[in-house]
Amino acid sequence: MYLGVDEAGKGPVLGPMAAAAVLADPSDLPADVDDSKRLSSKRRESIDAAIRGADAVGVGVAFVEPAEIDRPDTDMNTLTVRGQARAVRAAVDGGVDIDEPIRVVADAGDTSEARFARRLGEFIADPGSEVDAPPAVDVSAAHGADEEDPLVGAASVVAKVARDGRMTDIDADYPAYDGVGSGYPSDPTTRSFLRAYVDDHGTVPDCARRSWATCDDVLAAAEQSGLDEF
Structure with a gap:
């Protein structure tokens, strides 16, 4: 069992960025899970429902809201790390029994994969965060991980569906x-x-x-x- 993490919505001018983490054995994922950008909206929603409905799968979602994105003391790389770390911690806290260190694979949100992995590990372990620290983690990050790793692909789907849901809610706020x-x-x-x-x-x-x-x-x-x- 290991964990994949990704985000959706870094570039929009409206709405939050959504980060998602999926903790599972890859064999427990839908067979056709893939990078969300290569799937139709209907298929993403079906995969998201299957992932969330699996008892052996832990899912965590975190939103980075516009007010936080607009803060002058931050930047998009830091916001991406922060959102992914929150999602990881939420997935670990989601009820799946864990008795060993967790291998975390992330889609790198920085030009330096190593720097992104190091910072993500630091944010996950930060004792000042609002969620109790998870067991030990071994973090790696790679560009294009959402296309190559099934857990990261699953996380990209969950993140995209979560953001799309928020955009539906936002649309309803402006009738x-x-x-x-x-x-x-x-x-x-x-x-x-x-x-x-x-x-x-x-x-x-x-x-x-x-x-x-x-x-x-x-x-x-x-x-x-x-x-x-x-």
Whole structure:
């Protein structure tokens, strides 16, 4: 038994980043588990349900909210490590009996795989965190691990489904608009939502990552429009 961990939603301008960890024997995973980016939404949801429904599988999910992402004293690499560490600890605390050191395999969120693995191990073991420290862990990280390792692939699916669920909830929070879209800056629906919201309220919504350049662009465009009308 070992643990795979990955995250989804590093780049969107709306909504949280989701990190997920899956603790299991690979033989207990669905046979067609794969990197979430290579699966349809329907298949991801089916695999997520199968993973969560397996008694011998531990699952942990953690969200890094926009307010934390926007803090000036952090960066995306640190946020990714922090989110993954929270997910690992949640999976370990999820009720699966563990009586040996845990091998953790992570999708590296840093240009240096070794640095990411070292920092992730430190965050997992941090006694100041809100969850009791797990048993000893042996952490490795690799770029593309979500494509090569079944546990990391499973974690990528769980993280993606969790983030998609949060985006569905966020969409429901703004019934006056024509949807919030995927939350990614390249999504025309997301950009239209931001422009409309700023036009109505003069600021971006709480679900937005205010430090993202997309928010600056929308606010600047709204300000210029107001000056033109004046």
